[in-house]
Amino acid sequence: MALENPFYTPEVQGAYELHSLGRFELEEGGVIPDLQLAVATYGELNEAKDNAILIPTWFSGTHQTWELVYIGPGRALDPEKYFIVVVNQIGNGLSTSPHNTDGEIAMSKFPDVRIGDDVRAQEQLLREVFGIERLALVVGGSMGAQQTWEWAVRFPDKVLRAAPIAGTAQNTPHDFLFTQTLLDAITSDPGWNGGEYADHADVVAGLARHADIWAVLGLSTEFWKTEFWRGIELPDVTWDTFEEFRDRFIRAVFTAMDPNALLVMGWKWQRGDVARNTGGDLAAALGRVTAKVFVMPHDEDMFFPPRDCAAEQALTPNSELRVLHTVAGHFGLFGFEESYLAEVDSHLTELLATPV
């Protein structure tokens, strides 16, 4: 029986549809008996079916931030021009996930999922449900960037343009170790109980420690130094100190989530690597990319630093490095700054206007 968690509902996340892909075999050998992808679309697919944009989601994220922050008339991601498909990644709490599925893969029995599984599932979804064979653009942030890279390497003929934001094609050792501290914060909570908790709130202490590590790595030293948080506003909650901001914003968000969902996504994140398509040869993998690519790291990102992204960009034909500026570090993805959003829109508009 699935666990109830109000965070993973249309009331909180905004509307989405579930599309069944049926039995789905995973790269690691597991099987999802009936894979459901939670999908949100914006705009209309044109007759030529050449105006589709795919957006895969990041760790702990859903389609919601994209809808509220990035998609809109007059924006680069304009639903009046494009058919925009945001696919929630497997295990994110909306698509098939440990807490929302029954039987043989529920909770601790959920199988290991890889970035490549998400990309294959998305390809199947686009083809079978929407009849889309080519994408005008794939764009995603963080784990969404991992999926974007995987798309460009695995299906080069289907991806005309790609914009990996604040993420890498091949995960780094530092990033692996960082993610492990996030996961261990959860699994070290006795309330986690090997993944068989009765309610996500049983793991609140572990989820809070998980959030606290995000507070350190997810933002930037300068975000905290400049007290940027004073300008961030949410309904019905305020903060006067940096500890209050951590507690009322960062902890509040992560303690609402499902622990096993975070663990599934984290395991996947740690192992993102397009070189799995080419026997471990990263240059060969990136050399397969035919899309026009804008590689867009965040200048203050503490775990996907620009130099790591620049090294991958240098291996990618027909690519450019477009560093984004945000004092919020990796979490700049949330779009706290109009200047950041203007940069993203400018680059994506230029990319979408580039003939390919």
Next chain:
Amino acid sequence: MALENPFYTPEVQGAYELHSLGRFELEEGGVIPDLQLAVATYGELNEAKDNAILIPTWFSGTHQTWELVYIGPGRALDPEKYFIVVVNQIGNGLSTSPHNTDGEIAMSKFPDVRIGDDVRAQEQLLREVFGIERLALVVGGSMGAQQTWEWAVRFPDKVLRAAPIAGTAQNTPHDFLFTQTLLDAITSDPGWNGGEYADHADVVAGLARHADIWAVLGLSTEFWKTEFWRGIELPDVTWDTFEEFRDRFIRAVFTAMDPNALLVMGWKWQRGDVARNTGGDLAAALGRVTAKVFVMPHDEDMFFPPRDCAAEQALTPNSELRVLHTVAGHFGLFGFEESYLAEVDSHLTELLATPV
């Protein structure tokens, strides 16, 4: 009764002497009935007593790294020229600490200690035990830099030169949050038992998580990316993967330590702030410094970044910014690189040669 821990012995740490300062009242209101400072000295104090160098220790560190890595004939810190006094900070496991003291302040009953307490104790030690009234140089890394700054602000007449390495005069919010994750990794271990464990090994899981967070913030993304650890050698242990290096080096070091000692030092670190001497006015505090100061951040430091140190340097009269280069991030302090040590020696030699 004190807990046995072989890590905190001369056999492991190298020789030191204990000096009693008697009853010591702390800024937070607590009292150490008989404060013992563990002190190691190198060289001879001259008749004029003007060749003394003080080195306070960093978080989790002792005098040992300074002895093995920084002090030696022909080096900047030359015991043939200078009388070098390394004082282990209060609570570090060698000086009076929760696990090595009895009675009213043992273990969980250990009082809160501040950077200012260490500096006052060191001043008393130097004056009463060695008759030293002025220091040719105070130099320290990380929490040692915090103490170095505190010396220069609190006792400007006694400090001729100062070299805070990889540390700040006023701790930042980011640094506070980072340190908190380190401490919470320990206190969330049920084996910690409110500070009343029977053996530090009861807290091994928490100490390991503490170490794992250090692995992420203490080094640098580039340290891991370049596999710098392949060139690090220790007796009787090897590693072939980055996970093995984390386990056999970083975890091995931190799981040998006393949990309460780390908590005492961490609490102190979080609250380092020279502006306590001037009613919260950092510029006024740093404006009091009369020493010639070389501010020496590490270029890749993830929690004492150069810009934070540069901002303090800009407020300090008669100071210069000397950025040190090390791929090992904050842990560059361990002196893995000859090039780093050459930079440190060059700057300290120049500083010591500067007339004041």
